[in-house]
Amino acid sequence: MDGGMIATTETLVRFTGVQKSYDGEHLVVKSLDLDIRKGEFLTLLGPSGSGKTTTLMMLAGFEVPTQGEIFLADRPIKNMPPHKRDIGMVFQNYALFPHLTIEENVAFPLSVRGVSKAEIKERVAAALDMIKLGNLANRRPGQLSGGQQQRVALARALVFNPALVLMDEPLGALDKRLREHMQLEIKRLHETMGLTVVYVTHDQGEALTMSDRIAVFNDGIVQQIDRPDALYERPVNSFVANFIGESNVLSGVVENIEQGWVRVALDTGGTVTALAVNIGGPGSRTSLSVRPERVAIETGDSGDTTMNRLPATLTDLIYLGDHTLAVLHTPGNPEFMVKLPAGAYAGLVPGQDVYIAFRPDDCRALDPV
């Protein structure tokens, strides 16, 4: 997962103060400052309408920023037409040219650049070998399966060695198995060819699997940009905590803050110690975020005072094979989820009164939801 071997600290793309509005009233992208490093796999992740696709389109040149500037290798490209940017792009529905063969499709970016016929032949053959579709060179896109078309679209976007490759939800139309296979294939191409990739998706699993870094978009703003593990383990606000993975939310009011720790009085009684991440002063509201797998269920009082402990009623046990999901009624959250490792639910029955226990540093105090 660590892309440090490939990604450098050299910046390839820089967004500075970029805004975008389509109707002159609402900003789809509110204020974007983003550095994309050379050689990294950066994913723009967010719900639909969050501005991630608009950001990609501005980078590709199909949309012009309303304000701000975009630099590609230190050159401003805001007013540069797309065909001069030297950016490869893979589209959601592949956009393979239906009237050309696979070979002609892949040759297209080379022939418009005036590459010699012999060299085109050589490079197209190499590109088709790379995606293992050399035997289908003379077919038309309509005769290929979705996965094959997607690989051709990849080859076409890579064959001219672009400085940057953009991918706009390229796997959205594929079924689950093929999608997982293609994720690994794209990852492999990224690593072997040292590509810089900007990838747009709304599928967090895909983002976690493939990315060196993920920029989480919501409401036209980058909420957090970080490595996948950091995003999951250390979300900086409630949106990220709830968007990436499962999270239990407990609402309350800040009592006091001390050396990075905060005491929170829950709305429905009880107090909890949490990491002070993103909160106001004493008296302000906060939402606590706890991952389901970081919580233990105790049937009696263990007396361990380093743990937060809350009374709860077990309402349901859902068996999921590799783990079991316990649903509990706790103060502040009637549907508190706890992930129990396989076999750890022995002796629990729905309706039982229990305690949930979690460490203060697994509990993050964030902005109120």
Next chain:
Amino acid sequence: MTAAFVAGADVPLKRRLKRSERARQLRALGLVMPLLAFLLFTFVIPLAGMIWKSVDDWEVPQVLPHTVAALEHWNGQGLPDEAAYAALAADMRAARDAGTLPVAAKRLNYVVNGFRTTLLSTARKLKEQPAPGTAKETLIGLTPAWGERESWTAIKSASGPVTSYYLLAAVDLTRNADGAIVSAPEDQAIYRDVFIRTFTIGIGVTVLCLVLGFPVAYLLANLPTGRSNLLMIFVLLPFWTSLLVRTCAWIVILQSEGIVNGSLQWLGVIDEPLRLIYNRFGVYMAMTHVLLPFMILPLYSVMRSISPAYMRAAASLGAPPTTAFWRIYLPQTIPGIGAGCLLVFILAIGYYITPALVGGAADQMISAFIAFYTTETVNWGLASALGAVLLLSTLVLATVYGKLALGRQTTGGLKN
């Protein structure tokens, strides 16, 4: 187990499937039956009748039956024997009394100019049946033309039951006295020019429609739905207006005292009114206007289905807009261009009213001649033959288009 079950069924699976499908097929047939019957009576039968008329040669065998029978064994060399003359004399007298002689005279006049006079005047002068053995000299005595071989070959060539005369005439060919196919005499050879003119106007109008319609269709296909619907109404508005009204509107606009000439003169661009109508310019103008929707609609429907992602993909791959247009967009519109051109061309070569109203004498197309022969001279044979040639060329075009369109499909389809 399964095999035993299938074998146990006494009716083979194929037959059972057929039986179960039969009801559905019958219902489908029932649904299209009224239309099929309608087409049969209003289209297929009249069309077959028209094509038959272009080869049907009924006049002479019906009016001069004995002559036709007597000439059956004449080899076309020298003059026929006495029996043929006697039969002709008898036939002429009978036809004169029955009043049917002009029918045959008209038919024979197509073959030999002036034959009408020959036949009618001989019949008039022939008071009574010549005595046996004197028919030949009597007839030659009455009209010397009966002593010429051409008169008799004319009758033989028109003695049916079918003739290639009309079809040959429709392409400026004829048969000489020996039956060989030769070019028609200069003064009768007009149809090739008319066909060339018809196809020239057809091609011209098609090209104009394509050049004018393509950008409009592109705009329509790429505007947001609301505005494209509004624009579509403007395209369809002329479509819903009567052809005659639109053609007359062009007369009003283009005539010497019309709006265009008036404006140009008022602006001082011209001193004398330009001749904009009753010539080829007027024909092109009016026909292009009338036929434009037939080009725009198929183009629009094809362009609508071309995803804008293709042009974006081309740009992202490094193609400047013009390159992307020529190499990516245009080839994908070819089915629409083909359909639109075929439609406009086929409609254009059959045009009658518009060239008749806004064209000059030298701008009349083949339909005008067909109308002339059906309504003015009642020469159904030639009218049908001209129609048949027009139909044939249309069918050839449609077949070629079909082959091309099908060829594209089998090599991979246009959509993925």
